[in-house]
Amino acid sequence: MSIIWFLLLGALAGWLAANLMQGRGFGFLGNMAVGVVGAVLGGFLFRMVGVHGGGMMGSLVTAVVGAIVLLFLVGLIKRN
Template identity: 60%
Template sequence: MNFIAFLILGALAGWIAGNIMKGRGFGLLGNIVVGIVGSMLGGFLFSALGLKAFGFVGSLITATVGAVVLLYLISLVKRS
């Protein structure tokens, strides 16, 4: 059950980040990948700043922030 919740969290975070950065999502698989990588990046950023998130909503916020940062970094690399 934890794995399914992890995939749902990744899909939601990726979809939200896609809507924030580009105005649309990336499809189910793309949203999951962006959300999962974003959750790792967000966890690193939050711990570096001394912030902690608890529960599903906290995890969703952390993953979404990380996914937005990831998409921003990707857009910077694409421009070069």
């Protein structure tokens, strides 16, 4: 059951990040992938600076921040 929550959280994080980045989304499955990868990236980045959030809201914030960073990096790569 936790994998379903992880994927739903990833989908929500990807959707939020795409909306915050002015429509840089990739559809439902693409946003889910961005959110899941963003969750991993956000967790890594937050650990590097010594920040950790607990619970569902902390996980969502971590995933959204990671997804925003990921979308920003993808945007930089696409421009070149």
